Amino acid sequence: MTVLGRSRPREWETIWNTLTEMECLFSADPEGTGLSSALSNALHLLRAQFTRADAGQPAVWYNLGFNPELLWALGGVNPFCVSEAAALSSIGGDQADTEAFIDLAEAHGYSSDCCSADKAGIGALLKGLYPDPACLVGISTPCDSQVAVVQAMAEQRNRAPLFVIDVPPYDDERTFRHVAAQLRQLIPFLEQHTGCKMEWDKLRQVCETTNRTSEYLWQWMEWRSAVPTMQPSKLAAFTMVLMITFSGSSWGMEMARALAEDARRKVESGVRYFEEKVRAIWYQDPVWWDIQIYDWMEGELGLVVPIDIFGYYASEGWIDTSDEESLLYGLARRMVNCHPMSRQFRGTMKHYIEDFLVLHRQFHADCGIMAGHIACKHSWGGIGLFKEACKKADIPLLVFEFDMFDPRILTPKELQFELKRFVQDIVLPRKERAARR
Amino acid sequence: MSPAPVPDQTPPKGLARELLAELGAAIEAPKPEGAIRSGRPVVGYFCSYLPAELLLAAGLYPLRLRGLSVEDSSSGDAYLSHLTCSFARHVTAAVLDGVYDFLAGQIAVNCCDHLRRANDVLVAKSRLAYHGYLSVPRGFRADLFSWYLEELARLQDSLEDHFQVKITEAALQAAISQTNQVRGRMQKLDELCRGEQPKLSGADLLTAAVAARVLLPAEFVEKADALIAAAEKAEPLSGIRSRVILMGGELDDPGYVRTLESQGAHVAGDLLCFGRRGLGLPVDPSGPALAALARAYLYQVPCARMMGEFPRRYQAMVKLFQECGAKGIIFTRIKFCQIWANEVHNLRHRFESNPLPMLVLEREYGTISTGQIKTRVQAFLERLERAEG
Numbered sequence: 001m002t003v004l005g006r007s008r009p010r011e012w013e014t015i016w017n018t019l020t021e022m023e024c025l026f027s028a029d030p031e032g033t034g035l036s037s038a039l040s041n042a043l044h045l046l047r048a049q050f051t052r053a054d055a056g057q058p059a060v061w062y063n064l065g066f067n068p069e070l071l072w073a074l075g076g077v078n079p080f081c082v083s084e085a086a087a088l089s090s091i092g093g094d095q096a097d098t099e100a101f102i103d104l105a106e107a108h109g110y111s112s113d114c115c116s117a118d119k120a121g122i123g124a125l126l127k128g129l130y131p132d133p134a135c136l137v138g139i140s141t142p143c144d145s146q147v148a149v150v151q152a153m154a155e156q157r158n159r160a161p162l163f164v165i166d167v168p169p170y171d172d173e174r175t176f177r178h179v180a181a182q183l184r185q186l187i188p189f190l191e192q193h194t195g196c197k198m199e200w201d202k203l204r205q206v207c208e209t210t211n212r213t214s215e216y217l218w219q220w221m222e223w224r225s226a227v228p229t230m231q232p233s234k235l236a237a238f239t240m241v242l243m244i245t246f247s248g249s250s251w252g253m254e255m256a257r258a259l260a261e262d263a264r265r266k267v268e269s270g271v272r273y274f275e276e277k278v279r280a281i282w283y284q285d286p287v288w289w290d291i292q293i294y295d296w297m298e299g300e301l302g303l304v305v306p307i308d309i310f311g312y313y314a315s316e317g318w319i320d321t322s323d324e325e326s327l328l329y330g331l332a333r334r335m336v337n338c339h340p341m342s343r344q345f346r347g348t349m350k351h352y353i354e355d356f357l358v359l360h361r362q363f364h365a366d367c368g369i370m371a372g373h374i375a376c377k378h379s380w381g382g383i384g385l386f387k388e389a390c391k392k393a394d395i396p397l398l399v400f401e402f403d404m405f406d407p408r409i410l411t412p413k414e415l416q417f418e419l420k421r422f423v424q425d426i427v428l429p430r431k432e433r434a435a436r437r
Numbered sequence: 438m439s440p441a442p443v444p445d446q447t448p449p450k451g452l453a454r455e456l457l458a459e460l461g462a463a464i465e466a467p468k469p470e471g472a473i474r475s476g477r478p479v480v481g482y483f484c485s486y487l488p489a490e491l492l493l494a495a496g497l498y499p500l501r502l503r504g505l506s507v508e509d510s511s512s513g514d515a516y517l518s519h520l521t522c523s524f525a526r527h528v529t530a531a532v533l534d535g536v537y538d539f540l541a542g543q544i545a546v547n548c549c550d551h552l553r554r555a556n557d558v559l560v561a562k563s564r565l566a567y568h569g570y571l572s573v574p575r576g577f578r579a580d581l582f583s584w585y586l587e588e589l590a591r592l593q594d595s596l597e598d599h600f601q602v603k604i605t606e607a608a609l610q611a612a613i614s615q616t617n618q619v620r621g622r623m624q625k626l627d628e629l630c631r632g633e634q635p636k637l638s639g640a641d642l643l644t645a646a647v648a649a650r651v652l653l654p655a656e657f658v659e660k661a662d663a664l665i666a667a668a669e670k671a672e673p674l675s676g677i678r679s680r681v682i683l684m685g686g687e688l689d690d691p692g693y694v695r696t697l698e699s700q701g702a703h704v705a706g707d708l709l710c711f712g713r714r715g716l717g718l719p720v721d722p723s724g725p726a727l728a729a730l731a732r733a734y735l736y737q738v739p740c741a742r743m744m745g746e747f748p749r750r751y752q753a754m755v756k757l758f759q760e761c762g763a764k765g766i767i768f769t770r771i772k773f774c775q776i777w778a779n780e781v782h783n784l785r786h787r788f789e790s791n792p793l794p795m796l797v798l799e800r801e802y803g804t805i806s807t808g809q810i811k812t813r814v815q816a817f818l819e820r821l822e823r824a825e826g
Binding site for chain 2: 105108109110111113114122138140143144145147148149150151152154155156159162164166168169170178181182185345348349372374375377378380381382383384385401
């Protein structure tokens, strides 16, 4: 079996074939246009990456706090987020491959305490799934695990040139300007190591695409906030995927447009396939190892996730494209204060808690579900303050330990048990009591 | 194979032992006696990237925050969960439980996610009157140095404002000079721990290094001078099977090192936060004092929180390994610490081309799994001895 006329590593072939089959399946379903667009644009991205790799274009690796607009504007560069193969294997490939990546990384001394997105990323590197990089970009957000993975990336490829973007923990102009200044320094670094020239006009066009994507994402959130929520819960988290891998590309814009359009059409048509009983803000990481579990939640429990922390797209996403300074400033502010997780995790717990309360109100939720990815130490470290805030706001909160890419930490049955008990024993009786009053 | 000899690594006797016991008592005391005597407001701080000289120059008593005085970290666990580092949980518990009620304030650093959240809890829940913050960049580039220097200036302003003091250039230079004396004494103590006939153990050295973080410079220098003089006259340590170096993040418990050494592993050097790495080399006082401090602290042998700086730490480790005549490396990390988590991965990658024996020990802060550690160290020493032939 070949992909685009060449033999590829088996894991890529699996991803390619599965995405192709899923796209065929969902594109035939008028109710699946949101998901089929995500799948077809993922295939477009992969096609571009394979083609560029085949043509020997320089690859740049980065970790999952970075957005690739600057890389698109260089032209001829082949960007790879280190967690890409793992995410695609879980969402649209073979979950067993993701687990094999994790095991391989741990066998090479990569700590089990780190994030599985990064463990799987390092496993994918060890498997040789990405073309060798001309250079690396490492950003210090959203968490310690990113700090750790960046150095491991560098070591894995015999210390390929690395540019570090340091993001302070503050939410102020000084911080945004500090990051913007680093992005300016990143440009000559990338030019030097990739041999590609930065084109400012192209960056402006890329950022305009990002802005159009942002408009679609804000519309999408608006449609998803409708009661009842008509679009499936499993699409709630795709903003994160979009920002990490597709940001600034026409594929990303098309994905956002299709998600918004699908949500609008579903709300306007008013046709739904299950009874919505409980609305929850899913806070923390989605269940990437089996996104069908969201269908189970809806069908079995009537539990709907209108938005989650990976899906929330904050107002800081807009980029002023009027000049070079404003472009870099806009990119910086978006990367540190709009990018899901980086926004909530890198500073104090204030942002984390405030965003939850805002989402709970705007999306008319009944409760919160803190899906505690075990490697997210910033959120586990804030759990006491978060619980207190929820208690003060009288919001029921479910907290459990799990891993977003590894079902061996919390199995599907265990997860279903937790959700079922919370919905049926806590939230529904509470809603019934409130209705009687 | 013949059984390993019964270890008999005897500590220095007599005066040196008494002086070490004094330092040991100083680091175990919840409230430093020197603080009472000095009358200075005590300000706790978290990280080796915070220049204690700034606090000294403000007329404050800098105290590196630790959590060994609480056996039970429950109040910290309740806020931080059981999935965070036990050092952060113990320190949080110590503050919430009132152990640190004498503090006039604390200063946090964005050193890691765990301590950022510990700071959130202290700000929200403690009775401390002052909470300072220092955002330390994660790299060495010139622009990042400027950020760090600016952060130090902001912290200086904040201290001046809250404590109603003026931190003068002269006071900063004096603080640098005093702290350089501490570093100088630590270098001498370090030398007494190395060589063919070491007079001090690794546990002794860590005791002194921690004491340097809880005593005022003058008090430490006085005690260190006495210890140096006594140790120089003491009998060399015996019972050493192999020299090792110890590296990792937070470790402020000499008892842990003592357990390692009880099996005959002599910890001849360390790259620990509370140890020699965190104390750094003497500060070059030339130029404006704040910039001198910024240079010295930012460019110290990097902690694993500094991105892309593993090569420098690796070079420092290899240099230390050679200088100490070490035969092996013991790497220790508190469970759940992520910034130090991949040191093993990175070291192993380097060891593919430059093999060095390494023992990896995970641990919990405040607890010494004595039996397990002894077994692991015994096996490691046997491996080193076999390699020696």
